[in-house]
Amino acid sequence: MKSIKNHLSLIVALVSILFSIQIFVIVERSIDAYKQNLANNYSVVVVSQKAITQKEFFKINKLISKVKVLSPDNVIKRLNSDIDKSNMEFLKLTLPKFYKLHLKSYPSPREIKRLRKNLLNNRFITKVEDFSNTHDTIYKLLVLFKNVVLVFAAVVSIVTMLLILKELRIWQFKHNERMSIMGLFGAPTWLRSAVLFRLSIVDAIISSMIVFAIFTVLSSSNWILNQFKNIDISVVIFDNVGDFFILFGISIVLSIILASMIVLGHKEEV
Amino acid sequence: MDRVIVAKNVSLSYTADETIINQANFSVNSGSFVFITGASGSGKSTLLKSLFGAIKLKQGSLVVGGVELSKVSRSKLNFLRRHIGIVFQDYKLVKEWTIEKNIMMPLIINGYEKSVTTNQVESLLKHVRLKHQAGKYPLELSGGEQQRVAMARALSHNPILILADEPTGNLDEYSSELIWKLLEGANTQLETTVIVVTHHIPTSLNVDYKHFHIEYGTINEIN
């Protein structure tokens, strides 16, 4: 019973830190996935006097991922009635070319501006329609959402850190006593702190296991999966290998830092 | 005979303006049994502290087990302490460890093998009549029981020197007798040097002993 109580305070703190880190990672992933979704649906329309090849477009700006030629046929068909065939071909040649550009990722307003400038620098391109009004609102909404989550995660981390610092004093007191007694029987510093490091590494392992269990349950929950399906994105909620090892690493590092702080704060009683 | 302790002009104090022990000269032969008496507050515990380097000398030279304590490095001091068994007046047991583990501590610090450790702890628990309490924590024991644990811990690693600060202070006659027999056994069978602070020198003891009395900061040998 007693030993469980010794472990509990650090484990709770570590679990809450790991939990908020993973939540933030999930939000980041969702926003990225959603942005990719938006990027797939977003395009810029370009009017050019001369044909421009896909390769040339790629050279103009790196963001461009796909170029689609908009066929002028529809326009011509409407005028169709009294134009003969040879004139029609001629018209087709003189008519400006329309291109629809798809982008690799959802651009920021600045990236759009630069893209627009790059495109207009080409002497054949006469007009660029980037639908920036609609784009900007959506983009700002995304940025707002991300900032809100970031602030939230930061607040959780700061509060947890404060709790840990408060706990640290209690741990320090508790471990100081044991380390002093061991010192009175001639234990060298490494041995006096070994107990503490072993304890904190065990706690780190336990807390990453707990977080592993929590997110394994969450990532198989239908309710959660439906939330993501509703906005048409698929997100890796918890990668059993990659995410686990990152969280495990963070908790080991954190607990070793805490243990070191306690050891360094230990006052030698001669 | 070798001398385990040689003190020359040793003065001890906690603050600059008061001196607890004033220019003491004494020595303790290896394998001897020493009693230290004195009124409360006379400096008995302070003198013991100086013997394991827990208080700096204000003045003088103090050699314990060949180690000069007036100028000792941390690692040398640790080395010395690993060969001393101390019973503290306030026990100083590790609260979050079981009785068993507390007694084991000096053995672990001295790097004994697991098999030696468990055997030794078991036999000591039997000697101090606490075998049935082995898995308990210090705060779950009575004061006298904690004192017996402290005694067992001090004996566990077969030290060359035992320093016991009122080891029977909280014990009834029966338990006190138990402790004296343990100390006597360590002294006669293992030739361990034993230094005990006490208010009552037991009459039943079967050893020759020295008796130091502390009064007004000076240490007098009583014959």
Ligand SMILES: Nc1ncnc2c1ncn2[C@@H]1O[C@H](COP(=O)(O)OP(=O)(O)OP(=O)(O)O)[C@@H](O)[C@H]1O
């Ligand atoms: N850590 C300390 N800091 C300052 N003064 C101390 C400290 N420990 C003890 N003293 C003082 O030193 C003097 C001697 O104390 P010490 O503990 O050596 O007495 P003692 O002979 O062991 O008494 P008792 O029989 O009551 O245990 C006392 O006057 C005490 O107030």
Ligand SMILES: [Mg+2]
């Ligand atoms: Mg005392």
